[in-house]
Amino acid sequence: MAPGSSLGFFLDYINDQFCQATVTVPVEMVEKAYNQVAYSHQNKISTYGFHRSQVPLEYVKANFKPYINDIVTEFLFKYLVINFLYKQIRSQSLPIA
Numbered sequence: 616m617a618p619g620s621s622l623g624f625f626l627d628y629i630n631d632q633f634c635q636a637t638v639t640v641p642v643e644m645v646e647k648a649y650n651q652v653a654y655s656h657q658n659k660i661s662t663y664g665f666h667r668s669q670v671p672l673e674y675v676k677a678n679f680k681p682y683i684n685d686i687v688t689e690f691l692f693k694y695l696v697i698n699f700l701y702k703q704i705r706s707q708s709l710p711i712a
Contacts, residue, residue: 622695624703636703638696648687649676656683 623639653676658668660675676683704711 622699624699626709636700638700638703640691640695644695645687645691648691649683652683652686652690653679 622641623637625637625639626634627637628634653672656679657670657672657675660670660679661667662670662674662678665671665674703709
């Protein structure tokens, strides 16, 4: 996928009745969402050694990575991937059951 491109869609046909759909999210979108979540939590986090709302952004990214990843994954899936998948199903007239 070229930089700056939109979501990718790929169908892998398992047999004549089943296929697996894969939606690919560009790295740029994931990075933007990750940075935004980290930034939004920077002022909410209270950690030992830092005053409230003065926690460095890199500290937040390094120490809260699993938590931020969960938020980003859920957000992108709910608000980006699902809609894109439904649009592809409709535009390609894919039968679903």
